[in-house]
Amino acid sequence: MKHIKTLTDKTLQSTMEKGGCGECQTSCQSACKTSCTVGNQTCENK
Amino acid sequence: MIHQYKNNGYNIVLDVCSGSVHVVDDLVYDVIALYENNSPEEIASKLGQYSKEDILEASEEIEELKKMGQLFTEDEYRDALIPKDGKAPAIDFKKRKIVVKALCLHIAHDCNLACKYCFAGEGEYHGDRSLMSYEVGRKALDFLIANSGNRVNLEVDFFGGEPLMNFQVVKDLVAYGRSKEKEFNKKFRFTLTTNGVLLDDEVMEFANKEMANVVLSIDGRKEVHDAMRPTRNGKGSYDLIIDKFKKMAELRNQTNYYVRGTFTHHNLDFAKDVLHLADMGFKQISMEPVVAGPDMDYALTDEDVTVLREEYDELAREMVKREKEGKGFNFFHFMIDLTGGPCVYKRLSGCGSGTEYLAVTPWGDLYPCHQFVGMEDFLLGNVDDGIVNTKVVDEFKLCNVYAKDKCRDCFARFYCSGGCAANSYNFHGNLTDAYEVGCELEKKRVECAIMIKAALADN
Numbered sequence: 001m002k003h004i005k006t007l008t009d010k011t012l013q014s015t016m017e018k019g020g021c022g023e024c025q026t027s028c029q030s031a032c033k034t035s036c037t038v039g040n041q042t043c044e045n046k
Numbered sequence: 047m048i049h050q051y052k053n054n055g056y057n058i059v060l061d062v063c064s065g066s067v068h069v070v071d072d073l074v075y076d077v078i079a080l081y082e083n084n085s086p087e088e089i090a091s092k093l094g095q096y097s098k099e100d101i102l103e104a105s106e107e108i109e110e111l112k113k114m115g116q117l118f119t120e121d122e123y124r125d126a127l128i129p130k131d132g133k134a135p136a137i138d139f140k141k142r143k144i145v146v147k148a149l150c151l152h153i154a155h156d157c158n159l160a161c162k163y164c165f166a167g168e169g170e171y172h173g174d175r176s177l178m179s180y181e182v183g184r185k186a187l188d189f190l191i192a193n194s195g196n197r198v199n200l201e202v203d204f205f206g207g208e209p210l211m212n213f214q215v216v217k218d219l220v221a222y223g224r225s226k227e228k229e230f231n232k233k234f235r236f237t238l239t240t241n242g243v244l245l246d247d248e249v250m251e252f253a254n255k256e257m258a259n260v261v262l263s264i265d266g267r268k269e270v271h272d273a274m275r276p277t278r279n280g281k282g283s284y285d286l287i288i289d290k291f292k293k294m295a296e297l298r299n300q301t302n303y304y305v306r307g308t309f310t311h312h313n314l315d316f317a318k319d320v321l322h323l324a325d326m327g328f329k330q331i332s333m334e335p336v337v338a339g340p341d342m343d344y345a346l347t348d349e350d351v352t353v354l355r356e357e358y359d360e361l362a363r364e365m366v367k368r369e370k371e372g373k374g375f376n377f378f379h380f381m382i383d384l385t386g387g388p389c390v391y392k393r394l395s396g397c398g399s400g401t402e403y404l405a406v407t408p409w410g411d412l413y414p415c416h417q418f419v420g421m422e423d424f425l426l427g428n429v430d431d432g433i434v435n436t437k438v439v440d441e442f443k444l445c446n447v448y449a450k451d452k453c454r455d456c457f458a459r460f461y462c463s464g465g466c467a468a469n470s471y472n473f474h475g476n477l478t479d480a481y482e483v484g485c486e487l488e489k490k491r492v493e494c495a496i497m498i499k500a501a502l503a504d505n
Contacts, residue, residue: 001107003074007499008384010064010115012393012460013122019389022197026148026403027463028415029201029237031261031304031332031378034165035469035484038397039461039492040381041388044199 021045048118049457050078053497054363056504060496062457063123066116067384069500077104082118123390127448142443144433146193148201148398149186150405150416153178153209153216158243159283161275163308163336163344169207171407171420177212178408183219185429186406191230193432203237205405205416210244220256239263239306241275242287245294254297262291265307266319266333274310274344292327300329304378310336310344314353317361324368324375332378335487337469346483355490362494366501382461382495393447396463400426400442414442417468442467445477452480462488 023044027037047062057075059068070078073096080089086105090098111117155176157169169175187202194200202223204216216238223234235258242262253260264287265271272282295303305328309316316333323331335354338345346354361377368374387393397403400414407419410429418424427434447453447464465488469481 001110003071003104004107004111005069005503006111006116007067007069007496007503008065010061010066010119011385011387012063012065012390013115013119015389015391016123016126020391021389022145022147022392022402023199024388024392025199025235026201027397028150028399028403029148029203029235030259031306032334032397033239033416034308034334034337035379035462035466035488037379037381037461037488038393038463039387040378040383040495041392042383043386043388045389 015043018045019043047121047455047457048078050075051493053359053493054366054501056497056500058493058496058500059117060457061111061117061119062460063121064115064119065384065387065460066111066119067496067499068111068116069504073100074104074107077101078108078117081105081108123394124448124454127394127446142401143195144193144401144439144443145195145197146190146402146404147197147199148203148403149190150203150205150403151178151183151186151209151219152206152405152407152416152419153183153204153219154207154212155408156211157206157208157241158211158278159208159241159275160278160280161241163274163310163338163342165337165417166207166419171207173420176408178215178406180215180218180222182406182408182410182429183215184222185410187219187223187226187234189412189429189432191226191232194232198231198233199235200232201235201237203239205239208241208243209238210240210249213244213249217252220252224256235259237261241283242290243277243283245287245290250290250294250297253294258302260294260298260303261332262287262294262303262305263307264288264291264305264323265309266313266316267322270309270313270319271307273312274308288326295328295330302330304330304332306332306334306378308334308336310338311346311350312344314350315357316354317357317364320361320377321364324373329375330378331375334379335484337466337472337481337484339472348483351483351486354487358487358490358494362498366498369498369502379491380495380498382492382499384496384499390460393460393463395446397466399467400424400439400445414438415468417466418471441477450478450480452482452485456485456489458485458489458492461492 237259239261268284412426
């Protein structure tokens with residue numbers, strides 16, 4: 001494309017089917033404790 | 047729904063519901079803002095600075111991405127969560143079985159510092175000083191194993207107060223947990239949060255062998271740190287800990303740890319504190335806004351938000367610069383995994399407090415998280431009887447993005463997952479509201495995090 005550079009294509013919808021295993025880290029166990037930063041956790045069900 | 051913004055010279059378009067991210071030129075940036083509610087002719091008449099051909103060309107690219115599900119994607123998750131025509135939703139949070147996978151063990155309600163902003167009231171959580179016994183800790187680990195269903199990875203954070211004031215019990219509980227891993231097919235990930243005062247070679251060796259992550263509390267510049275983190279006799283604690291933290295970070299090969307600080311109204315220029323830590327050689331840095339009521343002189347105010355937004359921008363620009371110079375470091379709140387982040391289920395259901403994440407007091411009481419400890423309305427049970435207050439657990443089960451009016455249409459909802467329940471309760475008296483200052487800062491952090499990805503992809 002001439003005007004648009006895509007950094008990431010769609011990623012969220014596909015996780016509806018295989019997601020929810022719960023093996024990933026709890027956000028407040030990393031370096032959080034007073035806010036909620038779920039979006040920076042990594043999926044462990046690749 | 048899209049969210050478009052300009053940051054550090056980049057025009058960024060986030061397609062909220064697909065997670066797709068695009069960097070666009072000025073033409074597309076202007077066209078996309080009008081795209082949904084205007085015909086190409088109307089857009090052309092409103093954007094006189096561009097030729098009609100340019101606008102048509104931009105529109106074609108936008109349309110192509112729309113067809114590919116990467117722009118103006120509908121929110122299909124909301125439908126999956128909300129009952130329709132009397133039928134249960136596809137994802138029924140109310141019916142989800144409680145599977146506990148993480149405990150915050152309050153190994154010591156006591157502290158050797160007297161940090162002014164401590165939500166634990168200088169370590170004591172507004173109660174008596176107390177240390178967790180091995181017996182209570184062992185029952186907590188048994189409770190976790192028994193309530194963790196098929197989860198393999200179990201997380202246990204040794205928290206306080208200051209957990210190293212009860213180090214022998216920490217060691218004994220790690221040994222106990224390890225002894226149960228094979229039998230129950232579990233893997234404990236132990237973590238430790240410490241102020242560093244009692245950190246010595248023995249603790250470092252133990253932590254580097256057993257702790258998956260270590261959080262080292264330091265607020266940045268010496269004068270900032272010392273002002274808020276004095277010892278019990280009123281002296282600063284920076285000099286007591288800085289060299290030990292440097293050593294610890296090196297021993298851990300600059301990974302699987304965080305130096306973590308809190309910034310307040312008194313150091314709104316907190317980027318300087320982050321950069322101070324980076325200049326000290328730390329590679330894993332976290333710096334969080336203080337959460338405090340308006341009666342505290344150090345509390346963040348609505349007026350501070352504008353300054354703090356600019357501060358995040360400045361930090362992000364400096365991080366890009368340093369990364370390109372080969373001197374990069376990691377800032378926890380700018381971490382964003384655009385391709386391999388958490389699933390939608392996790393993004394909708396939030397931090398898991400009160401459901402999969404619980405806090406345990408030194409005497410074995412269970413609370414939804416460390417921030418609720420001491421609030422009797424939120425007492426869930428104890429390590430002997432398990433969870434008995436299921437009414438409160440049901441409330442936490444229903445905590446999801448769409449249960450919160452302020453979150454439902456926010457562009458950042460899949461990154462903060464509805465925010466911190468404790469903050470919501472402390473500022474508004476219920477679990478399904480949102481703490482506005484926290485929201486504004488989180489939105490800015492998401493914008494900066496994406497900008498950094500764009501800048502680093504732009505070589």
